[in-house]
Every structure is written in structure tokens, then in C-alpha cells.
Amino acid sequence: xxxxxxxxxxxxxxxxxxxxxxxxxxxxxxxxxxxxxxxxxxxxxxxxxxxxxxxxxxxxxxxxxxxxxxxxxxxxxxxxxxxxxxxxxxxxxxxxxxxxxxxxxxxxxxx
Amino acid sequence: xxxxxxxxxxxxxxxxxxxxxxxxxxxxxxxxxxxxxxxxxxxxxxxxxxxxxxxxxxxxxxxxxxxxxxxxxxxxxxxxxxxxxxxxxxxxxxxxxxxxxxxxxxxxxxxxxx
Numbered sequence: 001x002x003x004x005x006x007x008x009x010x011x012x013x014x015x016x017x018x019x020x021x022x023x024x025x026x027x028x029x030x031x032x033x034x035x036x037x038x039x040x041x042x043x044x045x046x047x048x049x050x051x052x053x054x055x056x057x058x059x060x061x062x063x064x065x066x067x068x069x070x071x072x073x074x075x076x077x078x079x080x081x082x083x084x085x086x087x088x089x090x091x092x093x094x095x096x097x098x099x100x101x102x103x104x105x106x107x108x109x110x111x
Numbered sequence: 112x113x114x115x116x117x118x119x120x121x122x123x124x125x126x127x128x129x130x131x132x133x134x135x136x137x138x139x140x141x142x143x144x145x146x147x148x149x150x151x152x153x154x155x156x157x158x159x160x161x162x163x164x165x166x167x168x169x170x171x172x173x174x175x176x177x178x179x180x181x182x183x184x185x186x187x188x189x190x191x192x193x194x195x196x197x198x199x200x201x202x203x204x205x206x207x208x209x210x211x212x213x214x215x216x217x218x219x220x221x222x223x224x225x
Contacts, residue, residue, distance in 0.1 A: 032212045032213070034213060036216075042218055042219070043115075043117075043201050043216040043217050043218045043219045044154065044201065044203075044216040045216070046213050046214075046215065049213055087151075089153055093212040093214075094212075095212075097142065097159050097161065097166060097167060098156070098159075098167070099156070099212075099214060101153035101154060102153065103152070103153055104151070104152070104153050106151070
């Protein structure tokens, strides 16, 4: 079945550091891939998405590239800010009805 | 507008109470979802409505009863809950058009069962 494996946290970085959160997936079809962010006390917000191989999703300085050959969708940001502190979820869907979420990675950015 | 609204924001209920959670979206989405999220865990799918019909029920106990009165509204009726049902309940919606599979989430209802 479909699944997502996400880098274990928590991750603590200093402001302006480079961020990578690893995400790999298993899927029988050709899924769309997503990164969601959840700030404390809030729901999930769509951060970025990619719908086919080699697509790059980007938003608010975050990027992720859909790599079919390595079944990966790693999240990166060149310079994190304190306001980026949140939990990040990698997810996939190949039918629209079912989402498969990773376990989430908690990021804390310290000034 | 990509907003999904949920009410109430917080709910405390006893094990014998009956209450309802409400969710609304005005994006014209034809799929709506209920998730349960425990602290530090990913959301767990409970129910899916597609075109106002229940299409997925992930073996949720009958003390949770979903309802989709129209394409914009989704309710979750709660009755005789247990303390372990305390969690953040998230509603989401998606388009179902083409490969636009992304789901848009509401802010959630924080439920405490005493």
C-alpha cells in the first residue's frame, strides 16, 4: 500500500540556518505529493505541492522536488526564521480521497 | 478564498452529553473530510464525503455520526464519548477536479471529554 516515511524530529536550528526535512514515499500509482505545516494550536496549511515527476513546488522560501527515481520529496529552505517553527507533514495522494501522512517533523528555530 | 471554517473552536463535554461539530467551506469543493488528531501525531482519517455521499468510513465507532446536509456543510455528531476521544478534530475539503488532490483544512475543534 501507499505510505510516507518522514525524517524523525525534533529538529532545532539557529535562525538563518539551512533546513532539510527528508521525505520518501511508496506508492503503486503516480501520486501527488504535498508538504503541510501546522503551527501551534492551528490546523494544517498547505505549504507546497507537486503533481508529477521532476515538478518543483515552492512557497515562502520553501522548496521540494518530486524525485521519482529516489521516491523522495525532501523539503528545503535556505534560511529559516523563528516564525518557521512548526510541525511539518509530508503527504501523498493518488486518488484524491485518501491522503497518506508522514509522522510529522517538529522544527524549532532559535534566535 | 481557501477558507474552511469550524465551530466551535473548543468544546468540553461529559461522557453522557450530545454535541455537534460544524464545518463549512465555500470553495465549491465536492469532497469533505473529518480527521482526528492526537498531540504530536499526524491526522487520522475518520470519514470522507464525496458529492454529499459518505464514501469512506474508517471503522469509526458509532458514537461518532457524520452528516453532510449540503455540499458546503459537514457536521460531526457526538454522543456518549470516552475520555480517549479527546483530540483535535479537523475538517478538510478538496476539489476532486482533475488531479487537484490538495486538501484544505480548517483550524480544528479542540475536544475534551471529561
